[in-house]
Amino acid sequence: MKFDTPATTNPIDQLKVVGKPVDRVEGPLKTTGTARYAYERHDVAPDHAYGVIVGAGIAKGRIRSIDTARAKSAPGVLAVVTAENAGKLGKGQFNTAALLGGPEIQHYHQAVAIVVAATFEQARAAAQLVKVDYERTPGAFDLKTAKDKAAKPKDGDPDSAKGDFAGAFAASAVTLDATYTTPDQSHAMMEPHATIASWEGDKLTVWTANQMIAWSKGDMAKTLGIPKENVRLVSPYIGGGFGGKLFVRADAVMAALGARAAGRAVAVALQRPLIMNNTTHRPATIQRIRIGASKDGTIQAIGHESWSGDLPGGGPETAVQQTRLLYAGANRMTATRLAVLDLPEGNAMRAPGEAAGMLALEIAMDEMAEKLGMDPVEFRIRNDTQVDPEKPERPFSQRQLVQCLRTGASRFGWDKRVAKPGSTRDGRWLVGMGVAAAFRNNMNMKSAARMRLERNGRVTVETDMTDIGTGSYTIIAQTAAEMMGVPLDRVDVKLGDSSFPISAGSGGQWGGNSSTAGVYAAGMKLREAVARKLGVDPSKATFEGGNVVAGGKTVALSRVAADGELVGEDTMEYGDLEKRFQQSTFGAHFVEVRVDAATAEIRVERMLAVCAAGRIINPKAARSQVIGAMTMGVGAALMEELVVDKRLGFFVNHDLAGYEVPVHADIPHQEVVFLEETDPTTSPMKAKGVGELGICGVGAAVANAVYNATGVRVRDYPVTLDKIIGKLPPIG
Amino acid sequence: MVATSEWKFTRRDVLKLGAVSMSALAIPRVMAAPAATGPVSPPVMAKVAMEVNGKPQALDLDTRTTLLDALREHMHLTGTKKGCDHGQCGACTVIVDGRRINSCLTLAVMHEGAKVTTIEGLGTPDKMHPMQAAFVKHDGYQCGYCTPGQICSAVAVLDEMERDIPSHVTGDLKAKAAVTRMEVRERMSGNICRCGAYSNIHDAIEEVAGGTA
Numbered sequence: 001m002k003f004d005t006p007a008t009t010n011p012i013d014q015l016k017v018v019g020k021p022v023d024r025v026e027g028p029l030k031t032t033g034t035a036r037y038a039y040e041r042h043d044v045a046p047d048h049a050y051g052v053i054v055g056a057g058i059a060k061g062r063i064r065s066i067d068t069a070r071a072k073s074a075p076g077v078l079a080v081v082t083a084e085n086a087g088k089l090g091k092g093q094f095n096t097a098a099l100l101g102g103p104e105i106q107h108y109h110q111a112v113a114i115v116v117a118a119t120f121e122q123a124r125a126a127a128q129l130v131k132v133d134y135e136r137t138p139g140a141f142d143l144k145t146a147k148d149k150a151a152k153p154k155d156g157d158p159d160s161a162k163g164d165f166a167g168a169f170a171a172s173a174v175t176l177d178a179t180y181t182t183p184d185q186s187h188a189m190m191e192p193h194a195t196i197a198s199w200e201g202d203k204l205t206v207w208t209a210n211q212m213i214a215w216s217k218g219d220m221a222k223t224l225g226i227p228k229e230n231v232r233l234v235s236p237y238i239g240g241g242f243g244g245k246l247f248v249r250a251d252a253v254m255a256a257l258g259a260r261a262a263g264r265a266v267a268v269a270l271q272r273p274l275i276m277n278n279t280t281h282r283p284a285t286i287q288r289i290r291i292g293a294s295k296d297g298t299i300q301a302i303g304h305e306s307w308s309g310d311l312p313g314g315g316p317e318t319a320v321q322q323t324r325l326l327y328a329g330a331n332r333m334t335a336t337r338l339a340v341l342d343l344p345e346g347n348a349m350r351a352p353g354e355a356a357g358m359l360a361l362e363i364a365m366d367e368m369a370e371k372l373g374m375d376p377v378e379f380r381i382r383n384d385t386q387v388d389p390e391k392p393e394r395p396f397s398q399r400q401l402v403q404c405l406r407t408g409a410s411r412f413g414w415d416k417r418v419a420k421p422g423s424t425r426d427g428r429w430l431v432g433m434g435v436a437a438a439f440r441n442n443m444n445m446k447s448a449a450r451m452r453l454e455r456n457g458r459v460t461v462e463t464d465m466t467d468i469g470t471g472s473y474t475i476i477a478q479t480a481a482e483m484m485g486v487p488l489d490r491v492d493v494k495l496g497d498s499s500f501p502i503s504a505g506s507g508g509q510w511g512g513n514s515s516t517a518g519v520y521a522a523g524m525k526l527r528e529a530v531a532r533k534l535g536v537d538p539s540k541a542t543f544e545g546g547n548v549v550a551g552g553k554t555v556a557l558s559r560v561a562a563d564g565e566l567v568g569e570d571t572m573e574y575g576d577l578e579k580r581f582q583q584s585t586f587g588a589h590f591v592e593v594r595v596d597a598a599t600a601e602i603r604v605e606r607m608l609a610v611c612a613a614g615r616i617i618n619p620k621a622a623r624s625q626v627i628g629a630m631t632m633g634v635g636a637a638l639m640e641e642l643v644v645d646k647r648l649g650f651f652v653n654h655d656l657a658g659y660e661v662p663v664h665a666d667i668p669h670q671e672v673v674f675l676e677e678t679d680p681t682t683s684p685m686k687a688k689g690v691g692e693l694g695i696c697g698v699g700a701a702v703a704n705a706v707y708n709a710t711g712v713r714v715r716d717y718p719v720t721l722d723k724i725i726g727k728l729p730p731i732g
Numbered sequence: 733m734v735a736t737s738e739w740k741f742t743r744r745d746v747l748k749l750g751a752v753s754m755s756a757l758a759i760p761r762v763m764a765a766p767a768a769t770g771p772v773s774p775p776v777m778a779k780v781a782m783e784v785n786g787k788p789q790a791l792d793l794d795t796r797t798t799l800l801d802a803l804r805e806h807m808h809l810t811g812t813k814k815g816c817d818h819g820q821c822g823a824c825t826v827i828v829d830g831r832r833i834n835s836c837l838t839l840a841v842m843h844e845g846a847k848v849t850t851i852e853g854l855g856t857p858d859k860m861h862p863m864q865a866a867f868v869k870h871d872g873y874q875c876g877y878c879t880p881g882q883i884c885s886a887v888a889v890l891d892e893m894e895r896d897i898p899s900h901v902t903g904d905l906k907a908k909a910a911v912t913r914m915e916v917r918e919r920m921s922g923n924i925c926r927c928g929a930y931s932n933i934h935d936a937i938e939e940v941a942g943g944t945a
Contacts, residue, residue, distance in 0.1 A: 027868035028860060030876030031883060033811015033851035040810035074772040120805060121775065121796040129772065190815045190823055190877040190926050239813070239877025240926050272816040469875030469927045624871045624929060631928025656820035656924060664920040667930040669913075 001521040003444075004575025006680040011527075011543070012520065017481040017488055018685075021620035024474045025493065026237075026467070035237045038209040039194040039269050045207065048196055048265035049078055050120040051258040052127040053250060055109030055274045056101050059649030060139035060342045063103045063112065063132055071115050071129040076122030079261035080130065082113045086257050092219030094247040096314040096345045099223065100254065105134065106311060107344040108650035109277035111250040116258040116266050139342030140309075141649040143284050146339035147307045153316045153338040160324055162390050163331035168301035172292025176368045180289065180360035181716045182319075184642035184651065185282040186659055187349050191239020192272055193279060197255035198265035205232045208252050210496075211241045212505035213464040217498045219248040224256060235496035238506075241468040242632075243348035246507050249279050276344075276654035281642060283308040283317045283346030287360040297374045297382045299329035304361065306334075309341030317346065319357035322439045322696070325582060326361070326401075328385035342649055348507065350632060351692035354440050355699075359636060359717055362436035362700030366707065375419070376435050376704070377409050377588075388582045397581035397681040400612035401437060404588040407673060408435070408610040412590040422711035422729045429594040430729070431605075432709025436697035438587030438609065442679075442688040443510040444578060447518030448501035448571035451480060451526045455565055457546065457558025459484050460492045461522070465503035465515040467495055469628075470691055471621030472506070472515060478618060479516040479685070483523030485543030486557065501569060509585075509689025516617060517572040517683035526568025530560050577681045585613040585693045589630070589701040595709045597731050600721035602706060604634055608671045609698070614679040614688030622690050627670040629694025635662045637699035639718050782846045784809065785853030795841050799833075800824045802840035803850060811851035811880045815924070822923035825881035825888075826850045832888035834922075851880035854887065863887050866936035874927035882923045886937045889919045911941045 012018050029035035036043065068080040083089075083102030091098055101110035113130050117123035140146045152158035169175060195208040204226065210216045213233050221228040238245060255268040270278060285308045292301035304323035308316050320334035349355070369379035381402050388394040409415070417433040418424050424431040449463035461480045467473045477491040484491075494500065501522075504514035531538035536550035547554050560566065577583075592606040609626050616622045639660040642651040653659045672694075678686040699717065707713050712727045775794040782789055784807060791806055800817070803809045803826070812835060815823030819837040826835045827849040855861035863883050866872070873879040892899075893909045901918040902909060909915065916937055917930075925933065 023868050024871065026876075027871075027873075028857035028864075030873055030879050031851075031864040031867045032855055032857050032860060033809075033880040034857060035876055036810065037813075037877065039814070040804070042808045042810070070769075070772065075774045119775075119794060119797075120801055121794045125796070126772070188926055190821060190875065190924065191813070192815070238875060239815075240875040242926070269814065272818060272820070469873075471874075620871050624874055624927075624932060627931050628874055628928030631930060632926075655818060656816045657818065661924060661926060662928070662930070663922075663924055664917040664930050664934070665914075667917075667928070669934070670931040 001524065001570050002573045002575060003517065003683055004577065006577065007684045007686055010684050011483055012685055014482060017478045018617055019615065021618060022474065022478065022488060024471060024621060025477050026473045037191055037237045037239050038196065038207050038235065039267055041196050041207045045196045045198050045265040048267045049116050049118055049262050050123045051114045051116045051255055051266045051268040052123040053111045053254055053268065053270060053274060054113040054115065054127050054130050055278055056105045056112050057132065058105055058134045058136045059108040059141065061105050061134055061136040063105065064135050065133045066102065066112065067131040068113065071126040074122065074126035074129055076117040076119055077115060077126045078118065079116040079258060080113060081257045081261050088225060090222045090225055092223050092248050094215055094219055096311050099250045107277065107342065109274050111254055111278065114254040114258045114268065116262045139649050140340060141343055141644055142646045143286060143307065143309045143339060143341065146309055146341055147286060150307050150337035150339035153336060155315065156318060158336050160334045160390065165301050165303050165331045165333040168331035169290055169292040169303065172300045173295045174371050175292045176364060176371060177290045178364060178367060178715060180287045180363060182285045182356045182359050183717060184284045184644065185349060185636060185640050186276045186642055187242040187244030188656065188659060188661055189240030189242055189244055192269045192275060193245065193249045193251040194269035195252040195255040196265055196267040197259040199259055202226065203230045204256055205234065206252050206256065207234045209238045209245050210235045211238065211245045211466050211468055211507055213466065213496060213498050214502040215505065216248045220252060223248065223253050233498040235466055238466055238468040241506065242350045243352065243507065244279055246348060273655045276642060276651050276659060280345045280347035282349035282356065283310060285317050285319045285356050287319055289360055289364040291364060291368045293368065293372060297372050297379050299327055299383045301331040302327060302329040303333045307337045307339060308346065309339040310346040311342065312340055314346055317356055318353035319360065321353040322357050323361055324390055325388060325584060326437065326439050327383040328389055329383065332389060343644065350629065351440055351695050354696040358436065358439065358697040359699045362697050363703055363715065366704040377405050377414060380437055381405055394580065394582055397583045398612065398677055398679045399586060400675050400677060401586040403675055404586055404610040404612055407675065408588040408590050408608055411673065412608045414590065417708065421708050428597055430597050430709040431592065431594050432705045432707065434591045434701040434703065434705030434708055436589045436701035436704060438589055438611065438693050438697040440509060440585050440689065440693045440696045442583040442585055442682060443508050444574050444682060445504035445510045445514045446571060446573050447504035447514045449503065449518040449522040450501050450567060450569040451522040453526060453530065453557060453561045453566040455561050457556065457561065458490050458492060459486055460494065461519055462494045462500040463503045463515065463518060464498055464500045465495050465511065466506045468506045470506060470511060470625060471618055472511060474621055475512060475516055475617040476519050479519045480523060483520060484526065484557065486546050490546065509692040512617060512689060512691065513683050513685055513687040516685050520684045521570035521572040522568050525570045526566060529566040529568050533560055533566060572683065581681045583679065583682055583688065585688050585690065587611040587693050589698040591701040591705045593702060593705040593709055595706060597728065600725035600728060602638055602721060604666065604702060605668055607668060609694055610673045610675065611690065611693055612675040612677050613690040613693055614677055614682055615686040616674045617685065617687055619674060622674065623672045625691040626672045626694035629692065630670055630698050631662050631667050633695045633698030634666060634702060636717060637702035637719055641718050778841045780841045780844050782843050782848055784848045785850060791840065793840050795839065797840050798836050799838045799840045799843060800835040803835060809850050809852055813877055813880055815878065822885060823878045823881040825884045825923060827884055827888055832885055851884055854883065863940050866939045870932045870936040872929050872933040872936040874929055878923060878925045882925060882933055885920055885923045889916065890941055892919065
């Protein structure tokens with residue numbers, strides 16, 4: 001099915017199941033420990049061996065020699081695989097660095113060996129016995145010093161311009177020119193990258209934790225140099241991803257190599273202390289923002305430049321993305337530059353581009369509002385635009401940013417905020433409020449599904465879509481139930497298997513709308529099959545209450561399929577609607593913080609997000625996506641930072657003790673409001689993404705609240721107390 | 733805090749022996765650090781028996797096996813999760829003899845005769861524990877990987893408050909512990925949820941506590 005004209009009324013609009021805040025269908029499995037994750041497949045891979053990966057001890061250079069003799073002789077060891085005996089390996093389309101290093105080493109903790117043994121304890125002990133002799137070569141590890149050598153990235157739009165930015169900025173009555181930095185960040189999902197690999201002849205099955213089944217099936221084949229049809233990837237439950245599991249990583253490749261060498265299935269989980277340097281991360285940025293406005297607060301010029309680094313062949317953090325679309329202004333420019341760094345591979349982490357970009361832009365907007373003497377909510381509203389500011393002939397499909405800001409301000413009690421920073425005190429606490437816009441583009445991806453009407457009247461959906469905590473199982477079940485007119489408990493959803501039709505996968509907040517649109521397409525096919533079986537016109541048949549009603553007849557679905565299941569399979573593809581309309585999601589974040597007047601300890605007291613993101617397929621799961629993103633945003637604002645050892649070239653704090661993420665005590669009760677919205681340009685679901693919107697801007701709202709509380713403006717994330725304590729107002 | 737008294741050493745003994753020899757006393761056959769050359773010694777095996785979720789379990793284990801790996805790899809109770817294997821995330825939380833612990837930070841052979849409750853022992857999909865049902869109702873999870881640890885912790889936290897065990901944020905140590913929002917948040921802070929379901933987890937615990945936490 002091709003979606004190339006805006007949706008009109010369709011079966012989803014009945015909203016009997018879609019749009020309802022139902023509990024997650026897989027909830028009883030997850031809460032009782034019976035959902036099986038990648039490393040837990042004793043059911044399908046009994047008696048597997050265990051692999052432990054050895055990570056490189058240098059950031060850049062070569063392996064002079066690698067001595068595995070002692071490891072091989074250790075008790076229980078079945079195989080040791082290094083680049084010397086792995087055979088020829090390719091590199092996946094989605095990988096920047098090789099997943100098995102040697103002799104060349106491209107980054108710290110790049111895998112250099114896997115030790116396979118009968119037990120985990122034996123493999124772990126023997127891995128310590130692998131002796132590697134390295135030859136270290138100098139590398140570039142500091143973005144600040146590499147910045148001047150940064151070049152235009154080869155893909156995307158490194159530069160954008162409209163009007164005369166320089167002239168308009170120089171002529172503006174009120175201007176801001178400020179530089180912000182965001183640090184390297186780690187996904188730090190709770191489930192380590194993990195895989196069990198098993199060979200049957202030349203056919204490989206990997207039970208793994210992966211967000212993008214089809215991409216990764218292809219990249220497994222490419223890396224191992226085997227035909228794609230010989231690889232099966234299975235990933236029904238994924239313990240978090242946030243972009244860190246978009247790609248094949250060392251666990252999967254090394255498990256496959258280990259299993260081939262050992263002649264039996266091998267389970268590998270990346271050791272937690274290896275993950276942050278072995279896998280990908282969100283790259284650090286340096287961002288310069290210039291805004292010029294007339295005295296009434298109308299933006300005349302807006303410019304955003306961003307610098308980030310990556311390994312040779314890698315890509316930039318596209319932190320200027322939102323600045324091309326979020327606010328009006330006749331004269332504008334953006335520039336993206338990429339430096340070569342020899343740190344681990346930079347790549348997508350929840351809302352790549354906007355998450356880092358909004359951290360900077362939305363502080364800049366706060367600073368500008370103050371310079372103008374305007375309320376920061378009003379300043380944003382003053383500069384709203386209903387069209388793409390670079391191409392005014394191209395409207396936003398839906399844009400309720402102003403409504404988000406107004407609704408949020410009213411609900412949050414924004415009118416009680418005192419504009420003068422450092423002037424609200426409650427006992428030992430300095431109290432402040434902050435606001436930021438939320439913005440993230442919507443993307444649609446081609447997505448297929450198969451639906452079966454079983455002989456017993458149950459409906460089964462099969463698609464290689466993944467559920468990384470996003471609620472895919474539930475919203476797909478809701479969509480199928482709505483399409484076939486059956487209650488939710490008559491639907492079974494099977495996900496994450498490369499033998500199923502290829503879906504959009506989980507990334508870029510495209511999964512919810514795209515995967516359910518694929519189910520819609522399959523549902524239409526299944527409805528046609530049912531109607532054909534009954535000899536009625538599919539367009540005249542209605543599906544409700546477990547029955548088909550057509551031509552004056554009411555037939556139970558279970559009777560239609562009684563003599564053989566019916567199948568509907570289709571792919572949803574997209575025309576040019578996303579080119580004709582700018583499809584984006586919007587929100588407003590409001591945060592109240594308290595800062596200890598003596599110690600500068602920062603506590604987040606209240607958080608509210610108001611979001612406008614198309615039809616919300618399941619308000620309960622969508623709300624969870626938003627509060628989760630707000631929580632990660634608090635981490636970005638106040639604590640998360642991979643600290644670079646600039647001499648040796650690695651992230652120092654590479655575990656969950658050193659890399660701090662928010663815990664229970666850091667997060668207050670969070671409120672989320674979804675504005676009524678349907679977007680007929682996105683898909684028949686009329687939905688958009690929501691999983692990443694929540695992280696975009698929230699960190700800046702926290703930073704702005706800290707400023708309002710203390711009068712200390714921190715432009716280098718994270719906003720930690722050491723950056724504030726020396727500048728606090730007198731305790732008095 | 734309850735002092736562990738497995739090791740009956742006087743301070744003087746400790747000074748005499750030093751830390752390394754102390755662990756050697758406990759497990760004499762692994763006292764020597766691995767030599768840089770020569771054959772690697774075979775694993776030391778030991779028998780251990782414990783009761784897990786009400787069922788007796790007799791195991792013959794490599795003494796290096798953590799309680800977590802004994803549960804997951806030997807008993808195939810994979811509900812208890814390995815998030816970090818270093819006591820940093822709480823995903824492996826189980827209840828041993830009434831106290832919650834990080835099962836990755838303790839060796840299985842240290843738990844001879846112990847009564848262990850894991851997530852599988854609290855309830856099943858068809859018969860969920862009230863805390864499990866409350867997590868479903870309040871969507872107190874997303875990816876589900878930290879969830880068993882969160883639930884085991886939550887059950888134990890309510891029990892700790894019932895037994896008046898103070899926490900870092902307990903203001904008055906003489907007063908009865910109150911199920912307040914900050915008490916629950918503080919006590920649950922050893923269980924990381926990267927999906928960020930904290931606000932919902934709190935609602936679930938509050939419902940089970942029956943209070944206005």
